[in-house]
Amino acid sequence: MEKMRADARRNRAKVLAAAEEAFAADGLAVPLDDIARLAGVGAGTVYRHFPSKEALFQAVVLERIEQFAEEARALATADNPGEAFLDYFVRVIKQASLNRAICDALAETSGHAFKAGAGDGFRAAYGELLRRAQAAGAIRKDIDADDLRALIVGCLAVERYAPGSEHLVRVVVDGLRASAGN
Amino acid sequence: MEKMRADARRNRAKVLAAAEEAFAADGLAVPLDDIARLAGVGAGTVYRHFPSKEALFQAVVLERIEQFAEEARALATADNPGEAFLDYFVRVIKQASLNRAICDALAETSGHAFKAGAGDGFRAAYGELLRRAQAAGAIRKDIDADDLRALIVGCLAVERYAPGSEHLVRVVVDGLRASAGN
DNA sequence: GACGATACGGAGCGTGCGTTCCGGTTGTCA
DNA sequence: TGACAACCGGAACGCACGCTCCGTATCGTC
Numbered sequence: 215m216e217k218m219r220a221d222a223r224r225n226r227a228k229v230l231a232a233a234e235e236a237f238a239a240d241g242l243a244v245p246l247d248d249i250a251r252l253a254g255v256g257a258g259t260v261y262r263h264f265p266s267k268e269a270l271f272q273a274v275v276l277e278r279i280e281q282f283a284e285e286a287r288a289l290a291t292a293d294n295p296g297e298a299f300l301d302y303f304v305r306v307i308k309q310a311s312l313n314r315a316i317c318d319a320l321a322e323t324s325g326h327a328f329k330a331g332a333g334d335g336f337r338a339a340y341g342e343l344l345r346r347a348q349a350a351g352a353i354r355k356d357i358d359a360d361d362l363r364a365l366i367v368g369c370l371a372v373e374r375y376a377p378g379s380e381h382l383v384r385v386v387v388d389g390l391r392a393s394a395g396n
Numbered sequence: 397m398e399k400m401r402a403d404a405r406r407n408r409a410k411v412l413a414a415a416e417e418a419f420a421a422d423g424l425a426v427p428l429d430d431i432a433r434l435a436g437v438g439a440g441t442v443y444r445h446f447p448s449k450e451a452l453f454q455a456v457v458l459e460r461i462e463q464f465a466e467e468a469r470a471l472a473t474a475d476n477p478g479e480a481f482l483d484y485f486v487r488v489i490k491q492a493s494l495n496r497a498i499c500d501a502l503a504e505t506s507g508h509a510f511k512a513g514a515g516d517g518f519r520a521a522y523g524e525l526l527r528r529a530q531a532a533g534a535i536r537k538d539i540d541a542d543d544l545r546a547l548i549v550g551c552l553a554v555e556r557y558a559p560g561s562e563h564l565v566r567v568v569v570d571g572l573r574a575s576a577g578n
Numbered sequence: 579g580a581c582g583a584t585a586c587g588g589a590g591c592g593t594g595c596g597t598t599c600c601g602g603t604t605g606t607c608a
Numbered sequence: 609t610g611a612c613a614a615c616c617g618g619a620a621c622g623c624a625c626g627c628t629c630c631g632t633a634t635c636g637t638c
Contacts, residue, residue: 219605219614245595256617258598267596323557356563364558365567371553375505376546381538385547389571401635404585427625438587443627 226263228253233274234315241314242271275319279336282306286339296352299343300387306340307366307383311373321367337363354392365390408445410435415456416497423496424453457501461518464488468521478534481525482569488522489548489565493555503549519545536574547572 218226232253236244246267250257264270285302292298310316319333341359348355357365365386372382400408414435418426428449432439446452467484474480492498501515523541530537539547547568554564 221605222615225616246597247595250617257596258600258618259616261597262615321553321557354567357567360558361561361564364554364561364564367557368550368554368564371503372546372550375503375549376542379543379546382543382546382550385536385539385571386550386568387571389567389569401584403634407586428627429625432587439626440588440628440630441586444585449626 222263225253225255225259229255229260229263229270230274233270237271237274237315237318238313241318242267246270271315271319275315276333278313278316279319279333282309283336283339286336286343290339290342290346294352295343295346295350299347299353300390302340302343303362303366303390304380304383304387307369307373308380310366310370311377317370317374320363320370348392351392353390357390404445407435407437407441411437411442411445411452412456415452419453419456419497419500420495423500424449428452453497453501457497458515460495460498461501461515464491465518465521468518468525472521472524472528476534477525477528477532481529481535482572484522484525485544485548485572486562486565486569489551489555490562492548492552493559499552499556502545502552530574533574535572539572 229249232255233249236249236252246260247257249270250260253260260270264273285305289298289302310320337359340362344353344357344359344362347353369383369386373379376382411431414437415431418431418434428442429439431452432442435442442452446455467487471480471484492502519541522544526535526539526541526544529535551565551568555561558564
């Protein structure tokens with residue numbers, strides 16, 4: 215991984231960049247040949263660097279998910295936990311809706327992808343944000359971190375079905391406030 | 397359609413029944429050969445009765461959608477428009493979440509399916525329910541019928557990601573109440 | 579019962595995609 | 609600079625699926 219030949223390292227980077235772009239545009243559905251062509255590389259070269267299309271997808275996506283986790287951790291000490299949480303919730307949805315790779319990754323149910331602890335940092339981070347907002351009395355208490363992820367997936371589906379309708383996310387946000395149900 | 401041979405009519409019914417079951421279980425993704433086998437019929441026979449897999453899917457799904465529309469029309473004169481609307485909203489989601497064919501049909505974006513007026517009865521029916529509930533001051537006024545459909549699609553995504561979590565639908569329901577945002 | 583029309587079944591075609599294989603090329607190091 | 613190992617490209621394989629084709633079986637009718 216470090217003592218790679220120069221061209222190998224170069225090609226690996228090109229593949230990653232191409233995959234990032236292609237997956238962002240069309241999600242996991244993009245054919246691997248398209249990624250290879252976009253990278254200016256043969257399909258075999260992709261497989262020399264990544265054991266499968268799925269692995270390449272995860273390599274691209276995990277980095278981005280980790281960015282989300284980082285953002286969440288930075289907000290963990292915010293003055294207003296309720297605001298911080300809701301802003302974060304909305305921002306994640308807005309960002310993810312611009313990137314089909316992230317959508318597909320978050321919606322991944324079968325678990326064969328991020329089961330092995332990957333993405334857990336993300337979960338822990340927004341879970342903490344949620345807990346603080348609930349403790350501050352800003353967010354209803356009958357939901358947990360997993361529920362939240364499900365809601366994010368749902369909002370992404372809404373955004374995909376009716377692009378650019380942020381007021382629908384606001385419906386969910388209003389439903390999350392403590393004043394609503396619970 | 398009427399002067400069909402007896403076996404043809406029989407096989408058509410068998411195909412429809414099999415398709416209903418298979419699509420309900422796995423949505424549009426189910427291979428057509430599976431439907432044929434389940435119906436005890438060759439693939440060619442399916443194509444004699446339906447020009448394409450998509451057409452068969454619509455034949456199965458439209459009937460069901462029309463049931464939803466009927467239900468909505470029956471509720472249009474209910475005493476409490478707010479309650480009637482929300483109950484209907486929840487019931488549609490609950491029913492649809494048990495049937496992947498319906499989920500796929502409702503989430504259909506590309507429009508090549510129900511564009512030609514099909515399913516418009518459904519839209520009109522729940523639109524009317526929504527309008528009455530809004531007029532009664534029970535539901536926020538910044539959403540329309542299309543928004544509602546998007547929310548249904550979102551709730552179905554939630555239900556698919558986290559099966560059996562009805563309290564998440566309640567989050568959306570609470571967000572829809574007039575007391576929430578608007 | 580026999581004949582024409584109609585319908586049936588399932589093998590086969592075309593396509594798209596993930597993955598593998600291998601002859602040729604290129605980087606690296608002595 | 610020569611030689612070996614690492615690497616590359618892209619043709620080819622296997623598989624799945626939508627759809628078609630055609631020899632055969634079945635139905636309706638006289």
